[in-house]
Amino acid sequence: MADNRVVEGRMVTPKKLAERIEGDSIMDAEGIEDANFDCPDCGENVLAVGYMPSVTSFYTGYKCQECPWSDIEE
Template sequence: MSNRVVQGRMVTPGTLAELIEGSPVLETEDITDADRPCPECDGDVIEVGYMPSVTEFVTGYKCQDCDWSDDDRE
């Protein structure tokens, strides 16, 4: 599924990646369900793979119910 509802509004993969990254990204994959609950509110977490730059690929995670987000960077 490519679009999802996050905090009451419909987002595309690009919009979701921007919410997680804080700035526009180059490329995105489809949004998928993450197999973990939100650590802050226990809500549903979704994930999206994206390229913030030409040399980096990141998987970002965002709660559908609250402001929590994270990525797989070390």
């Protein structure tokens, strides 16, 4: 598990990465991991981060390191 990673040319923390995926502020995030699949848009590496947008929810967010593609698994 890595603490910070480069995404689209910027260093992000797990919480910042989750907020980029969610499009809003979140409560908490776990460490950033490699998602073990390539971006469907550009073929580059995808990162995964588990996070809590609210007290009762836990999602896994996916974000390409090189392009704007992202996805959420509830």
